[in-house]
Amino acid sequence: MTALAFVVICAVALFATRGFAWGAQGDVLGIRFGADGDRTRVVIDLDKSTQGRVIDAGADGRVTLALNGVAPGRGLNGGGSGLVRSYQVSAAGGASRVQLELARGSEIERRFLLPPGDGVAHYRYVVDLKAVGGAVPAPRAAPRSTPTPRRAERPLIVIDAGHGGRDPGASGAKISESQVTLAAALALKAELERTGRYRVRLTRETNTYVDLYRRVSIARQADADLFISLHADAGSDPAVRGASVYTLSEQGAGRAVREFTRTDNWHRELHLPGRDPSVDRILLDMTQRATQNRSAQFARVLLTHLEGSDHPLLRRSHRDAGLAVLLAPDVPAVLLEMGFITNPEDERLLTDERARRRLMKSVADGIDRYFREPAAPLMTASNDGAGQP
16 A cells, blocks of 8 residues: 555545534634644634634643634534544634644644635635654553555655756756766666665656656656656856755645646546545645655655765755656655766766766665655754855
């Protein structure tokens, strides 16, 4: 079973059993839950806009929010899902008090208000909770962790050699970016296949042009476990050098959802129920969030291994952007800038076969670590961007 299928099955079950709790009247229309491992999303449906304020942030097993200028519905209380054991909505002066009793030690990861749009006619106040401790004591309750789903077959890695064909990419003194990325992709493929632990697919194996969205489609259609796009950076200052890793930005995540939902059959592509557009959008958002988290985890792993191999890194080595090749909502993806082709020393390393093999060996070691210890805490390379691009 894929990680995506696991998320969707869990989420559908949650919505089917307890996902909606609609109020009879009032500005708070209802509360919905979606859970994915150590994270739970709480969606509070509202008739109008509000400003939220945190009263209890998770201490003593409770998260409490005040939603200003919003009246509570009647009978809004019941069982929760995931990290939330139960919930209650009550009046508190000119606000609604939303109280979440926690099943596990948790903290608020982020919260935000979504206006009407994308087929949803009302406001939504969203709270993302992240587990930070064991189970909160309750009668006959015991700590329980969600096992990581395991695939019966070897993980599939899709390697994307950036540029190609009519798009040569950046140019160095001796070589083009498209040549460097193809040579590196072939070296990484050989390194991964040598271990016998992975299936590997390339988006291109020759000097051909492949559309950016086609590269993403290749990974999605193959049900890839990881997508890594290889590039060589360029800059106006020839002294700047070093590798960096990109993951999808928050703005890019919004773009990914817009791109993905343009077609009529997007919910079928993710194997979503398709019966309620608002439910499918929440499930899509959960999938996107889980994918972003896995991408960020791999980026940290990868940078740790690159740093340990003494490969030069940019000072701000972990970046985010809305790049097209990172937009798949259900495939963890990173873009590796292997170095600056406009820097003489980086270009020398990228064009030297032995140095390139060493670099790809470090990437393969990072992939090994990611699949062997997907939740391992890591020391990361510096993200301080002062003085560097």
